[in-house]
Amino acid sequence: MKVFLSSISIYPLLAMELKIIVFNVIVSLLENKTIEVSDETPLIGEGGLLDSMKLVELSLKLEDAATDLGFEFDWTSDAAMSRSRGMFRTAGALAAEFIAQSER
Amino acid sequence: MIVVTGASKGLGRAICERLKSKNIEVFGLARDVSDLSFPGMSCDVSSYKEVKSIAQHLKREGINVDGLINAAGIASMNLAITTPPEVSERIIRTNLLGTIFCCQIFAPFLIRNKIGNIINFSTIAVALGLKGESVYAASKAGVEGFTRSFAREMADFSVNVNCIAPGPIDTNLLKGLTASQIAKIIAQQIIPRQYTPDTISDLVELLLDKRSASLSGQVLHVGGV
Numbered sequence: 001m002k003v004f005l006s007s008i009s010i011y012p013l014l015a016m017e018l019k020i021i022v023f024n025v026i027v028s029l030l031e032n033k034t035i036e037v038s039d040e041t042p043l044i045g046e047g048g049l050l051d052s053m054k055l056v057e058l059s060l061k062l063e064d065a066a067t068d069l070g071f072e073f074d075w076t077s078d079a080a081m082s083r084s085r086g087m088f089r090t091a092g093a094l095a096a097e098f099i100a101q102s103e104r
Numbered sequence: 105m106i107v108v109t110g111a112s113k114g115l116g117r118a119i120c121e122r123l124k125s126k127n128i129e130v131f132g133l134a135r136d137v138s139d140l141s142f143p144g145m146s147c148d149v150s151s152y153k154e155v156k157s158i159a160q161h162l163k164r165e166g167i168n169v170d171g172l173i174n175a176a177g178i179a180s181m182n183l184a185i186t187t188p189p190e191v192s193e194r195i196i197r198t199n200l201l202g203t204i205f206c207c208q209i210f211a212p213f214l215i216r217n218k219i220g221n222i223i224n225f226s227t228i229a230v231a232l233g234l235k236g237e238s239v240y241a242a243s244k245a246g247v248e249g250f251t252r253s254f255a256r257e258m259a260d261f262s263v264n265v266n267c268i269a270p271g272p273i274d275t276n277l278l279k280g281l282t283a284s285q286i287a288k289i290i291a292q293q294i295i296p297r298q299y300t301p302d303t304i305s306d307l308v309e310l311l312l313d314k315r316s317a318s319l320s321g322q323v324l325h326v327g328g329v
Contacts, residue, residue, distance in 0.1 A: 053260040060212055067163075076208075 015099050018069075022095040025061045029054045039092025055088065062098060071102045105129040106312070107162075107169055107210055109149050109202065110176030112136050114275035115225070118301030119173055119308050126309070131167070133158065133176070133206075149176045149202030150194075152209075159209045169213035171312060172222045174203045174247075181280035184238035192239045199243035204250055207265075215261040221312050222258070224251045226269035231329040232292055244269075248323050255321030264320040266311050270304055271327045294328030 023037045030049060042048045044055060059075040066073035075087070087097035106123060110116030111132025120130045124142050132144030133155075145161070147154045162169060178198045180191050203224050214220030226248045228234070229241040248267055255265035271293050272278055272286045281289075290298050307324060310316055 052257070056215060056261075060216060063212070072160075 014102075018099045018102055019095040021065055022062065022098050023091060025058060025065065026050075026091055026094075028061070029057055037091045039090060039095070041091040043088045043091060043094060044086075045089070050088075062094075066098070066102070069102065071104070073098060073101055105131050105167055105169055106171035106173060107131050107133065107206075108173045108175060109133045109147075109206055110174075111140060111142075111144055114175070114277060115270070115273065115301055115304050116173070116175030119175060119305050122302075122305035122309065123312075128312075131162070131169075149174075149206055150197035152205045155205045155209045159213075162213075168217070169210055170217055170220045172206060172210045172214070172220075173308060174206050174222070174224045176202055177225060177244075177277070179237070179240045179277045179280070181236050182239070183236055187239050195239050196243050196246075199240070200246040200250070203247050207250070207254055211258065211263065214258070214263045218262050220263045222254075222263065222265040223308060223311055224265070224267040226251075226267050226323060228269055228271040228289065228293070228325065228327070228329060230269065231325060232289065234289065251323065252321045259320060264311075264317065266319055266321070267323045268304060268307055268311075269323050269325045269329075271299065271325075273299055273301060273304060273326075275301065290327070292329070293325075297327060299326050 026037050026043070026049065027033060027035070035049070043050050050058060062075070063073045087094050106128060108116050108120050108123075108130050111120050111130070112134035116132070116134070120132050120142055123130045130142050132140050132142055133147040133149065134140070134144065135146060135148055137144045137146050145158050147158050149155055176198060178195055180187065180195060182191070207222060207224075211222070214222070224247050226244040227241065229237040230245045230248060234241060248269070251265055251267040258265050272281065272289050278286065286298070290296050303326060307326065311319065
């Protein structure tokens with residue numbers, strides 16, 4: 001029972017923490033730090049926050065963050081750059097992928 | 105530390121020995137690393153997985169990579185129509201994909217440092233369109249094209265990417281050529297002289313030097329074409 005309780009209380013908190021890490025890394029790369037990043041914020045393509053240079057920096061910073069957290073973050077999958085289903089299409093999609101990879 | 109592919113023989117080996125003699129740390133990659141006189145690991149550069157796992161190992165060990173020299177290469181002198189498909193595939197995989205994979209996988213080290221050099225290898229066969237080297241020349245033409253575009257992508261991070269295109273240098277790669285064939289190729293260079301692995305090592309040193317910081321995306325033709 002105790003294990004069950006801890007698994008439902010800790011897991012959502014961890015996912016939320018990972019999401020905050022991803023959003024903080026995104027904001028750290030922006031000139032304008034007052035931009036509010038939400039799940040729907042586009043990262044690449046039309047209206048996206050990041051140019052190609054920032055996208056590379058974001059990927060490397062997330063890789064480093066993942067290493068510190070004890071897992072490996074791979075941004076080189078076939079789907080990574082797809083506008084419709086890629087992890088970089090929105091901040092929320094990126095956070096979801098980061099969380100998913102932390103659980104593998 | 106400079107990562108050098110094809111480090112067990114030929115140009116790669118000569119470059120490693122030269123850099124080592126200048127107290128520059130090198131890390132050699134080759135399929136057979138049994139007799140290296142410097143640190144290295146066994147790796148087939150045409151395998152993305154193998155290259156990736158070496159990079160992960162270096163990262164875990166906290167080794168700072170500030171340069172990459174893609175000297176691994178294979179050749180098969182043959183007319184295109186008599187080249188078996190497996191040979192064509194092997195040449196493209198090692199020469200072109202091997203270079204691309206190593207650049208993709210080791211570049212993040214250099215990007216993090218916001219400085220570094222990548223040196224790729226082409227051949228005079230591209231510029232001269234040498235008969236009997238179609239597939240080899242195609243693989244190296246790919247390396248030249250990749251070098252030019254990749255240099256632009258890396259310029260944002262102060263990483264320079266260049267390519268050295270030697271003529272016939274006395275290494276194992278020349279095994280399939282006769283002395284008169286070699287002489288014919290050399291005669292087409294602007295400076296009609298056969299150069300040595302030492303000359304190539306000089307050029308590598310030059311490109312690694314801070315004073316070459318304004319050069320990127322260039323193909324340097326040894327002997328001139």
